Amino acid sequence: xxEKNTFLYRFFKTLCQNRLAxxxxxxxxxxxxxxxxxxxxxxxxxxxxxxxxxxxPSRMSVLEKLQPPSWKHILGTDQLGRDLxxxxxxxxxxxxxxxxxxxxxxxxxxxxxxxxxxxSGGLIDDIVMRIxxxxxxxxxxxxxxxxxxxxxxxxFSIVLALAVKSWVIxxxxxxxxxxxxxxxxxxxxxxxxxxxxxxxxxxxxxPNCISTLIVQAAMDMGTIMIAEAxxxxxxxxxxxxxPSWGNMLSTGRNYxxxxxxxxxxxxxxxxxxxxxxxxxxxxxxxxxxxxxKNKKGE
Amino acid sequence: xxxxxxGRCLQLVPTLLGISIICFFLIRLVPGDPALAILxxxxxxxxxxxxxxxxxxxxxxFIQYIIWVKKVLCLDFGKSIYSNEDISGILISRVPxxxxxxxxxxxxxxxxxxxxxxxxxxxxxxxxxxxxxxFTTAGISIPGFWLGIILIYVFGVVFPVFPLYGFVNIFSxxxxxxxxxFLPAFTLGLSLASFTCRMTRAGMIGVLNENYxxxxxxxxxxxxxxxxxxxxxxxxIPLTTVIGIQTGTVLGGSALIEVVFALxxxxxxxxxxxxxxxxxxxxxxxxxxxxxxVLINLLSDILYTFxxxxxxxx
Numbered sequence: 001x002x003e004k005n006t007f008l009y010r011f012f013k014t015l016c017q018n019r020l021a022x023x024x025x026x027x028x029x030x031x032x033x034x035x036x037x038x039x040x041x042x043x044x045x046x047x048x049x050x051x052x053x054x055x056x057p058s059r060m061s062v063l064e065k066l067q068p069p070s071w072k073h074i075l076g077t078d079q080l081g082r083d084l085x086x087x088x089x090x091x092x093x094x095x096x097x098x099x100x101x102x103x104x105x106x107x108x109x110x111x112x113x114x115x116x117x118x119x120s121g122g123l124i125d126d127i128v129m130r131i132x133x134x135x136x137x138x139x140x141x142x143x144x145x146x147x148x149x150x151x152x153x154x155x156f157s158i159v160l161a162l163a164v165k166s167w168v169i170x171x172x173x174x175x176x177x178x179x180x181x182x183x184x185x186x187x188x189x190x191x192x193x194x195x196x197x198x199x200x201x202x203x204x205x206x207p208n209c210i211s212t213l214i215v216q217a218a219m220d221m222g223t224i225m226i227a228e229a230x231x232x233x234x235x236x237x238x239x240x241x242x243p244s245w246g247n248m249l250s251t252g253r254n255y256x257x258x259x260x261x262x263x264x265x266x267x268x269x270x271x272x273x274x275x276x277x278x279x280x281x282x283x284x285x286x287x288x289x290x291x292x293k294n295k296k297g298e
Numbered sequence: 299x300x301x302x303x304x305g306r307c308l309q310l311v312p313t314l315l316g317i318s319i320i321c322f323f324l325i326r327l328v329p330g331d332p333a334l335a336i337l338x339x340x341x342x343x344x345x346x347x348x349x350x351x352x353x354x355x356x357x358x359x360f361i362q363y364i365i366w367v368k369k370v371l372c373l374d375f376g377k378s379i380y381s382n383e384d385i386s387g388i389l390i391s392r393v394p395x396x397x398x399x400x401x402x403x404x405x406x407x408x409x410x411x412x413x414x415x416x417x418x419x420x421x422x423x424x425x426x427x428x429x430x431x432x433f434t435t436a437g438i439s440i441p442g443f444w445l446g447i448i449l450i451y452v453f454g455v456v457f458p459v460f461p462l463y464g465f466v467n468i469f470s471x472x473x474x475x476x477x478x479x480f481l482p483a484f485t486l487g488l489s490l491a492s493f494t495c496r497m498t499r500a501g502m503i504g505v506l507n508e509n510y511x512x513x514x515x516x517x518x519x520x521x522x523x524x525x526x527x528x529x530x531x532x533x534x535i536p537l538t539t540v541i542g543i544q545t546g547t548v549l550g551g552s553a554l555i556e557v558v559f560a561l562x563x564x565x566x567x568x569x570x571x572x573x574x575x576x577x578x579x580x581x582x583x584x585x586x587x588x589x590x591x592v593l594i595n596l597l598s599d600i601l602y603t604f605x606x607x608x609x610x611x612x
Contacts, residue, residue: 134316137588140550142568143320146584149572150327226441230554233443234569253447253558260451267444275439 010287024279031092031273038093050090055083057090057243066259076261078251084261087243088269094237094244095273098155099224102162103217109163110170111213115201117171118178128171135168141227148236155238158231162224173216177209211288218281222274229270245270303600313592318370321585322363325577337379370585380576388567388579389586396556396563398468399486400548402479404541406487407494412530414491415498419506420525430495437492442551446485446558453481463560482559486551490544497540501533508532535606542598546591 015022041049047056055073061081069076075084117128135143144161151157181187187204195203231237232246245266252263333349334341341349350356354365369376375385418430454462460481468475505511506529514524553565560566564583571579 130312130316133313134320137313137317137592138320138584139546139587139591140553142550142553142565142584142587145553145568145572146324146580147327149580150324150577152329222439229441230443233554234557235573249444249447253450256447256451257455260455263444263447263451267441267447270441270444271436271439274441275436278435278439 011284014283014287018283021279021283024276027272027276028280031096031276034089035092035096038090039097042090042093050086054086054089057082057086059083066255066262068259069261075265076259078248078262079255079259084248084265087248088245088266091243091245091248091266091269092273094232094239094242095225095228095246095270098158098162098228098238098244099221101159102166102224102228103220105159106163106167106220107170107213107217110167110172111174111206111209113167114171114174115178115206115209118175119182119197119201119205125175128175132168132172135165138165141230144227144231145234145236148231153236153239158228158236158238161231161236162227166220166224169220170213170216173212174209177212178205181205181208215281215284215288218277218284221277222281225270225274225277299603302603306596306599310592310596314589317585317588317592318367319363321581321588322366324584325581328577370582375582376578378571378576378579380571380574380579385579385582389564389582392562392564392567394467395465395561396549396552396565398475398479399483399552399556399561399563400545402468402483403486403490403548403552404545406483407490407544408541410487411491411494412498415495416502416525416530418495418499419502422503430499434492434495437488437495440489442485442489443554443558445488446482446555449481449485450558465561465563479561482555482561485558486548486555489551490547493544493547494537494540497537498533501536502529505529505532535602538598538601538605542595542601545594549587549591 015025037049041047047058050056051059059082061077064073064077064081065079067073067077067081073083073085075088077083078087113128117125143165147164148158148161151160182205187200190200190204228237229244229246229249232244233250235247235250237244237247248266249263249270252259252266255262331346333346333355337345337349354362357365373386375389377383378385378388381388414430414433418427421427450462453460461478464478466474466478468479511524511528514528515521519528552563553568555561556563556566557569564586568580568583571577571583
């Protein structure tokens with residue numbers, strides 16, 4: 001518990017010193033709040049909250065289609081007359097939930113596989129590392145496009161498609177951490193005192209991997225979010241009926257000549273969120289690995 | 299060195315085997331009967347039987363895999379379900395588009411990122427360095443396909459300098475081809491440039507602290523010579539690996555860019571084939587992408603040995 005406190009303390013101290021990082025952190029909090037609000041609003045209040053504050057994201061109006069940003073509709077309306085701001089707020093839900101699930105799934109899978117590979121070594125390690133090499137041979141989101149396309153549309157299939165390649169990075173990172181930690185005195189001492197494999201892994205090795213894991217997860221959020229938006233953009237999103245930043249962009253592209261706001265704002269939302277996650281990732285790295293500053297030569 | 303190259307090539311064998319297994323089993327992800335998935339719901343039993351025999355679906359999975367690999371090795375990719383054309387024929391018409399896009403975007407990326415990275419490292423912590431750092435951080439976070447849409451709006455709609463969509467082969471009509479290809483290549487190049495710029499900066503900073511740089515300065519060489527001849531040349535070595543890996547990003551990122559700019563390339567074909575349920579085509583394209591990426595990385599590794607003779611290979 002004490003260790004965790006010092007980390008949180010350092011994290012917030014760094015945040016307060018760095019105004020850019022602080023604003024990034026606050027923005028992520030805001031987006032998370034929006035996502036939570038939309039979630040609660042959609043499933044429990046039937047879009048009542050957002051309708052009373054702004055407009056319903058699904059309310060269409062022929063008279064108000066393709067309105068540029070104005071005081072009435074701050075970010076304008078889309079081709080069916082739906083308020084863009086309300087839709088972007090609702091879109092944060094899909095984007096964030098998919099990202100968190102995909103990062104969580106790949107993080108957990110990668111950690112388990114990395115722990116097993118690093119700890120057991122030998123043939124298992126060789127095989128896992130080969131598989132890692134093979135997965136890394138598929139460039140970018142090509143594999144994700146194919147997997148999402150083959151599985152068919154759906155929440156679960158897009159999460160799986162995004163995680164299918166990204167677990168590899170966690171597996172490799174955790175494996176190298178385990179190899180580092182495995183031969184340290186305290187692990188050997190635990191082994192000498194008769195601790196079982198499970199105890200050594202969960203009590204002695206895993207806690208020392210957590211920091212690596214958190215930094216990588218923060219970095220990954222941005223990458224996965226862009227990938228998710230890309231998949232939604234080409235029409236492989238979780239559910240076409242739900243607004244997501246990616247599928248809003250693909251609509252926007254069709255109206256580029258007469259409705260620039262339809263492309264600009266959803267993309268801006270993606271860009272800002274990804275930027276914030278990347279900045280937080282940088283800060284986390286600094287907090288967890290102060291040596292890095294010297295390595296970078298700053 | 300020859301031994302290293304042969305060894306490195308042999309390492310490819312299990313990777314290629316793994317890639318082919320994954321691509322082969324991709325089609326099994328489709329829920330239900332593969333023959334039905336290929337034909338759609340309206341298939342008659344006769345059609346299903348025909349497809350089963352055609353693709354060897356009535357045989358054990360292992361045998362199916364062997365048959366598929368044999369065919370692929372003979373460059374016989376089968377026929378597209380959607381258009382009933384030879385897949386190899388379709389690929390031949392698509393590859394040049396992606397290839398030209400990749401080359402031009404790499405060129406743009408390098409010609410922006412290298413000077414920027416060098417300036418940033420040499421004038422460290424200056425205003426210019428800060429500015430470049432802000433740009434690279436932003437560049438990493440921008441979704442390439444969004445940047446593409448914005449560029450279409452700015453340079454195609456507001457200031458109609460470039461054509462909005464489409465493709466003209468750069469070898470048949472150079473100016474028209476370049477006009478059509480510039481925006482997509484610039485979009486892709488800009489996303490790549492951020493990474494390369496960061497790597498160049500980090501590499502240059504590392505090298506500039508070396509003793510031989512001090513020596514070079516001490517013996518009175520011009521600063522420009524020190525930077526270009528002594529520092530930058532040594533930064534280039536690790537950069538080859540980065541550029542090798544980046545071609546992967548080019549290949550992967552090009553899929554979405556091709557969709558945005560309606561370029562008839564490989565990535566566009568991949569996306570279109572997903573929606574026309576042309577699964578054999580998807581399979582082959584994924585395989586092709588992975589093989590290209592692996593071979594390019596092999597090339598950059600081999601290039602590395604020529605660029606840096608200090609490294610001893612075992």
